[in-house]
Structure formats: structure tokens, C-alpha cells
Amino acid sequence: MSDRILDITLTVNGEPVAERVEARKTLVDFLRDDLALTGSHVGCEHGVCGACTVRVDGEIVRGCLMLAAQCDGATVETIEGLSDSGEIADLQLAFEQRNALQCGYCTPGILATAQDLLKQGGVPDRATIREHLSGNYCRCTGYHAIVDAIESVAQARAGKR
Ligand code: FES
Ligand code: FES
Numbered sequence: 001m002s003d004r005i006l007d008i009t010l011t012v013n014g015e016p017v018a019e020r021v022e023a024r025k026t027l028v029d030f031l032r033d034d035l036a037l038t039g040s041h042v043g044c045e046h047g048v049c050g051a052c053t054v055r056v057d058g059e060i061v062r063g064c065l066m067l068a069a070q071c072d073g074a075t076v077e078t079i080e081g082l083s084d085s086g087e088i089a090d091l092q093l094a095f096e097q098r099n100a101l102q103c104g105y106c107t108p109g110i111l112a113t114a115q116d117l118l119k120q121g122g123v124p125d126r127a128t129i130r131e132h133l134s135g136n137y138c139r140c141t142g143y144h145a146i147v148d149a150i151e152s153v154a155q156a157r158a159g160k161r
């Protein structure tokens with residue numbers, strides 16, 4: 001495997017970043033180890049659990065399946081950025097109020113995925129919410145409260161509550 005070192009520049013949570021990275025370093029390891037953005041979690045490390053979900057150029061991606069070097073020139077948003085900007089404040093409150101998290105390991109990825117669905121607009125039905133979350137594993141909650149929280153935010157954003 002290559003140990004090549006590459007220079008990359010990107011924008012992370014609105015801040016310009018210039019770093020040297022190993023060519024083989026994953027995006028989530030780069031965010032956690034090099035930028036100390038530890039809100040993105042590492043679970044399965046092979047694209048199954050969704051714990052590492054972040055946004056790159058507006059689309060959610062698996063941070064364990066993308067290399068940091070592939071993000072040269074990109075705009076990356078992590079749970080820290082989504083949280084600090086207030087973009088998901090209503091989702092975070094709904095998760096707290098409805099007990100949609102327990103250990104919280106899955107939560108950053110689920111919030112990013114939920115926001116990805118909700119920013120499409122409208123009020124998705126529960127089946128659509130579950131389908132959109134199907135790539136995010138939660139070992140604690142049984143998902144019901146998570147779907148409740150997302151549904152309530154969708155309704156509130158649409159002015160139906
Ligand atoms: S750690 Fe990336 S999908 Fe599980
Ligand atoms: S709250 Fe523990 S894995 Fe989801």
C-alpha cells in the first residue's frame with residue numbers, strides 16, 4: 001500500500017484547511033486525528049454502519065469509504081459544523097426531547113442523514129424516513145424514537161405543528 005504524502009487544501013466547517021496527509025488516510029481518520037473533529041465516529045470501517053457520515057460538497061458520504069486526498073478542493077461539513085451553524089438545532093432538540101439517543105455513538109451520523117432527508121423539503125412519511133436511515137445502525141434505541149423525532153421536525157418545518 002502507498003505511503004505517499006499529499007498536500008491537500010479544503011474547507012472544513014467554513015474554515016480553510018491546508019494539510020499533509022498520507023494518500024491512504026480515510027476522511028474520517030483525517031477529521032478525527034488531524035483536525036480533532038471527533039464528532040464523526042468510526043464503527044465498522046467498511047461502509048455499513050453510518051457512524052462516520054459527513055457532508056462533502058453538500059452530499060452525505062461515508063467518511064470511512066472516502067480518502068482525505070479525494071477531498072482536495074472540497075467543502076466538508078461535520079456534525080460540529082452542522083451543530084455550530086444552528087442548521088440542525090431543531091433536530092437536536094427533538095432527539096433530546098424524544099429520547100432518540102442513548103449511548104449517542106450513532107447520533108452524529110443519524111443527524112447528518114436525517115438533515116439530508118429533511119432539506120429536500122416536504123414531510124416524508126415514516127417509511128421514507130426509515131428507508132433514508134437504512135444505512136445508519138443504532139444498537140440502542142430500536143429506531144422508533146428516532147423516526148418520531150425526525151417526523152416531528154419535518155412537520156414543524158412544514159408549519160404543520
Ligand atoms: S465507520 Fe463508516 S460506515 Fe461504519
Ligand atoms: S444511541 Fe447507541 S448506537 Fe444509537
